[in-house]
Amino acid sequence: MFKKKPDIKNLSPLRSSDRRKLADQIIHDYAISVPEQQAQAQAQAQAGDDASTPQVTLSSPRASLLPESTSSARFTTTSGPNLAPVSGTIYVGTHPGQDERILWFQTGKNPRLIPTVYTLWQNPGVLPLLHTPDFVVDEKLTHGSDLMIPGLVKAKGTQWDQRAATGAVVAVAGIRKDTVPLWVGTCEVDLRNLPNDLRGQKGVAVKGLHWAGDEAWGWKPLGSGGREAPDGIEGWQGLTHDITAAVDQTILADDRDEGQGGAALDQSSTGPGPEGNDQIVDLEDLEPTTKEVDAAFHQAFLFAVHKAKASNPAPHHGFDFPIQPSYLISNMIQPNLRFQNQHYNIKKSSWKNVKKFIKHLDKTGLLKSKDRSGGETVILDIDFDDAQVTGFRPYTLPKPKATASDSGADKARASDASSSSDPSIGQKVTIQTVYRASSKLVPTLLPSKTEFYSAQQISAALKSYIEAHPDLGGQGTSSIKLDPFIANSILGSNPSQxxxxxxxxxRIARGALQRRVLEDTHLCQPYHMIVRSSATSDAKPKAGPAPQIHLTIEKRTGTKVVTKVSNLEPFFIDPQVLAPELQKKCAGSASVGQISGGKPGLMEVVVQGDQRKVLISDVLAKRGIDAKWVDITDKTKPKKK
Structure with a gap:
């Protein structure tokens, strides 16, 4: 919900009475067990309900849930793929020794308050705690995806939390930090009725509302930036000691269900673990340290330079300078990594982004880089004679995992299935412009004002009219005389001309007369048809000139540059399908949202960096889009005075 930054109004302190009412509502809604109440019940039982038994107050749990300094404010934001407007109330408070943070939020007309991770870290057991593999948390949930049923993990021999009914608010943790909630959502299904073996199950299990890393997590009164999650929290129910201790010795079978935004896991046991307990899942690969990721990226760069030097002539050995950051990651680093799995990405390195990685290579003397005005860092040259390059020894790159579909026919089917996932790849697109004649041209020049005519047909009709009236000739064929039809119906059609x-x-030149007829909308109203491949019979003319794909490069938050692509739908390109490809190809985050000020349903893709070259020459070109159909606006250039 807080993927986009909310607009928060002025904070106002809660009255003590309102704070107590809200805290009591939270205790009731989430059936929170209050230790003081249990102690009071025991004391009353021992004293036989003696009226002199001291009463125990709820001040401590109330203060833990809603600190005495709590303030509230209204907020508005947008959420979901269509950027639906969302409004509600946030509750901001300070836990002992911590900064002021958003602790609870409420949306719409639903009176139920939803806790943030800061509240969960302070109040163990408030919500049911579910678990999912760490790569699902890192690559799916913290990017705004919902948690799918195949992505759920639990210890064998245990039951799903009986509080996790449909509509219940739940927390989600990874496997390594199994007692630290990092994600909050509401159950879309009754998890209590799920089978123990989730293989073959499909659908959304939990719809995401908030997570560590979103805008609510990063908000604070002065500046921004969230607090890192602790390594462990006593009081939350983990996956049991035996299972978490065995995680580092197992391998995760990656059966991700890519079409559903979650991850399908092989939950069959891999044999008995310590004390006879079965293992729940296998981890895909042991997660490397930051130093190991750094070393892998550095070696991959050397591998790419070594290969280029061995197979291409000097001086540039096949490289086209300047090298963009997206090309560096997608064409030089990723194919040459010693280990090909989700743990080896730039965000897991000490540099965190491509710009700092390039700066690191520059400091080592391997290359020369330059910061462009838009904030992007490019590679200007590579030192092919550096000792690191000349002394590099290639290593064996990992081979793709063999599967049962390695036969030629199966490979072909797999390739077809892959390409069919995005039907716009390989399409042939043509744009045809047609015209409808106004009543001023009918029937003298054209027979009907309801039919559509091409420019060639209108030119031929004009030529036939001139040939049918020999008195219009004279002084060669370059110009013709004006008759009443040409003077009044054509030239007199638009007084502004x-x-x-x-x-x-x-007199008027023949070419000028032809342009006058086609360009004057009072004479010929333009229509367009965007035809895909050979489906001409399905194309219907639409009023107006042919549209263009809009590509805008602009700055955000200072020097950060992004590329926005919109108006893809008329060209049969699905923005939701295009965004993941751009994210991979440009090695930067890509998001899809409702275009600002556009019609509902028209989306735009936003990707980090200046990606116009990649988009036009590669991504859009293979979808049949001609460069002349793309309108480029560069807002990073300084305005001319």
Missing amino acids: DDSKPLAAG
């Missing part, structure tokens, strides 16, 4: 010269001369 400057036709004084041909009217005064009594």
